[in-house]
Structures are given as structure tokens and as C-alpha cells.
Amino acid sequence: MKSSIFFSVACFSVEANVRCGDIRFGDPGQFGPVSLTSYPGSGNTWVRYLIEEFTGYYTGSVYHDGKLFKGGFKGEIEDWSEGRVVITKSHTYRPKENALADAIMLIRNPYDCFLSEFNRVISGADHTGKAETKDFMSERWVKNEFEKYAGRWYRLYANLINSGYDTLPIIYEDMKADPQKEMEKVVNFLDVRTDYESKYECLFGENSQRFKRSSGRDVDPYLFVNEEHLKPVNEAINNLSALLKKTHG
Template sequence: MVRRNHTIIGFATIFFVFVLLPLFTRRCEDTNEESLKSHSSRKFTKPSSEKWNQTSDEKLDSRSTDCSVRLADPDTFPLVPLISPPGAGSTWLRHLIEQATGFYTGSVFDDKGLYGGGFLGEYEDYRAGNTLTVKVHNVKRLSKFCKAAILLLRNPIDIVIAEKNRQSADGHLGEATWRKDSRTDEDWNQFAYTEFERYERIVNDFSNLTVPTLIVHYENIKNDSLTEVKRIVDFLNMTVNEERKICAENNGEGHFHRHKSDAKTPYKTFTDEMICDALALMEKASKLIAEKGHQPLPCLQDHPVSNCYSVSKTLSSVKHCA
């Protein structure tokens, strides 16, 4: 009798694994696909008028301004990915967007640290349509379903430094321990070139998108954050009142904006060859995005390539790059 029960259980297990489980898995995949298709059906409308500069006759007191941020109702927003190489500053940009609009941004990563720091859209399903834009590093991951896309770019040398800081310090605010002798470290060299390659791949993939696109440069945000946020808000066809403008002005820094160290040691860990390759990558990327109608990297616009590197005067390699 026991043997017979074991036989029945064995047949039942085989039936479940080879018949029922595949059917269930395909059904889940089909459901996810339909969910994305439904999400992507929401229209993206290009902005038709200036909305940032709307003013009111009433003088607002910044101390009483409501700068709270909320989730939108499901299916409110089309899928608009915020694409960037790691280390480009997407966390800071997300904060600025949230302050200017009052709506949370989302992500495909579920970053526990960011969620705990106030990015409450971080754990939301990126297909739900209740966050204004969705952070992603791989363009192709959402390209099939997005209705528009934003790309955040930054000097790739600074990107490598920022990403090294994040990984080494295990967080968004820490800083790695930098040593001048890292120039000869094979792991460091491989790390830098992996990020260079990812940078190039992201730009190439972005240039192949057929939906409306916007490119934002980190260096422009540093110089004039409000103007850059205005461009993004207009692109997303959002209306910003005077209160939200005050929020973006008075709370533009956020909790996760790593302050750049005055030390030049991180830059000195790059070999001459690495710097030359980074500058060549920037020229290639600038040419590609300019062909698509976007602004080249700011340091390359009407300036020699050496201006792209903040401490170039200390580096002989800039003069010798072919």
C-alpha cells in the first residue's frame, strides 16, 4: 500500500513539473507582456507651450510651501525611461524632477538605500504608470514599450570615479580610498574600461530609438539646474506652478548628492592611455548625438577637447592624445 502511494505521488510530481508548471510559467509571461503593452499604449504628447515660467500675483512664502511628493494614480503616465550610465547622477536628477513636479520617479532596480532615503517610487512596479519616469541603465530593457526616453550623460572620467566611489563605499554618499599607485593596478584598469564600454553601448543604443528623446548633460545641471529641470518638465508635458519652482530652488541638493572632493588623487589614477581613450570616446559620443539633433557634450561645444577634463592642466596626456 505504501509503495502504491509513493508511485501515485511520483506520477503526480512528474505531471506537475513537466505539464502544469510550463503552462503556468507561460501564462505569467503572457500576463507581464500584456501589462507592458497596456502600459505602452498611453500616449506621450510633446509639450506645446512654456509651463515653467507661469507666475502668480500672490507672493509665496517659501517656509509655508508644500513640497510633498506623491505617487500618481495607476496608468497616469506613459513609460518614459530615464537612461544613464551608472555614476552619471541620475539619483540627483530624479530628486530635482520630483521637487519640480510633486510626483515620484520610479526605477527597475528596487534600491533599498534610495527607498529608505525617501525615493518612495523605487519599489513601485515600473509598468504601473504611477511614476513620472523610470530609472534604467540598459536602453534595450524598456525600448520596446517606452513612448519617449531621456538620456543623462556625464564626462566618462567622472562617471568612472563616481561609480568606483559607490561600489567601494557600498552606498551613494561614501568615497573610495584612492591611491596614486592604482595606475598600475590591473583590476582598476579593467574596471575603468568596462565603464567606458558601457557608456559607449548606452549612447549607441539610445541613438537607435525611434521615440521622442531628450538628452540632459550633468555638467549643465551643475551650472544651471533649474534651466535643465525646466527642459525635462516641458519634455514630459508637465505643468509646474510657482510653489513647485520654489521647491526645486530651495531643496535642489537632496540627500544623496555626493559632494566632490577637492583632492585630485582620483584623477591621477588614470593613465595617459586611459585619459586619451576617454576623450576619444567623448568625441565619438558627441558626434553621434549631434547627428541626432542633440547638444554635444558641453565641454566639446566650441572648445578644444582638453577642456573636457577638469584637471587637464596637470596631465601631460591631454597634449599628446592623437
């Protein structure tokens, strides 16, 4: 049985052209090399949107995704090393070659990460795509390499926590439940504050529904997977929970 820790399922649009306030680039060298690091499928795009609205500055990325750039994330193709973006998206951490030091770690239940990433792959790299039941009954899903993915999920965050740099863990499910509270932690960590309180109605009122898309399903896709294949995922969740409790309380 899969663990319910961190569990939820939700998807958010990449469309960010409609804004609640002005977003701009910083001056060269204004911001340090801070990453928004997450495992693929963790809701990084939605959290980037919130960071941009709360700080008033564009976020960057190490990937230069043209689709996200066209969707309104103007910092996507910026050279993040110039220090003009407030934070930089990354899905990896390699200590020997890491130029991004401090990190906000966006952590989501790996079961939902794997599901979200599978949706993206099946739908042709669409950040809001959705697979169908027949896709989850195929060998492509049933025989997915869950053990390998779980190991990568755990090591990404464990390596950051043990890196010696300042890290802030943000649990995706907490962000979804109370984004205002979690974003307070983010802006304090980044030490960049604006009049974001004036944007609350736009960000979280009825108007905010344009950024959300329902992903409810009649059938849990993991019911098609042998439980033995899911044990490493539960172990990864338990191990990271223990590490977070030890290092961040």
C-alpha cells in the first residue's frame, strides 16, 4: 500500500500572462544564486508564479523552457547567473558542479510527482496534460521504474539538506492548503518583500481559479501497480521525513 504522507493530487496551468501586479527584473547582481529545487512534477511552475507575485521579481530557470517563457515566465530564458532573477528553478543538485548555493526545496509526495510527470510525458511535454485510464493500464505505467525514481527523489533533497548551504523545505501540500502562510516563509528566506498583501484577493479569490485545473480521477492509477514495486517509495518517504525532522524540526 502506498504511503499517504504528503498526499494530494492537483495540477496548475503554466499560463502566467495575466498578472495580479507588475513583475520586473532586478538589477545585475541584485540577487544571489538561490535555487527553487524540486523533483519533476512537484508544482514548481505554480510556486514560481506565487514567488513572482509576492516578490515582484521574475524567477529564472536552468532549463530555458520556451513554452514557459511564452506562458509569461519572462525570466525563463534569462541568464540566471547575472543575478537579475530572484530565484532559479532546478530539478537537480550535484555538489561538485553546483553554482546555485542556498535553496528552497519544494517537496511533494513522490507518488504524486511520478503521476504528474507521467501525465506530462504522455501528453507530449504539456505541463498540464493528463493521461487516461488506458495509459495507466499499459506496461509503460505498470512497469515504471518506481524504485529508481524514489531513490532520485530522496537523494535530491537529502544532498541539499546535507550540503551545508541554507535550505528551506516547503511541503507542496502545505502550500496548497495555506499558500499565504507558506509564502511568508519563502519571502522571509529570500529577504525580498513587497506589498503582496494587496494582491491576496486576486491571487486567492474567485479570480485565482483560472490558474487551476481539476485532476480528479475515478480510479487510483497505483491500483494497477504491484505493491512490491511501491515499497521503495514508502521507504523514501519515511527516510526523508526522518531527515527533515532531524534537521528542520
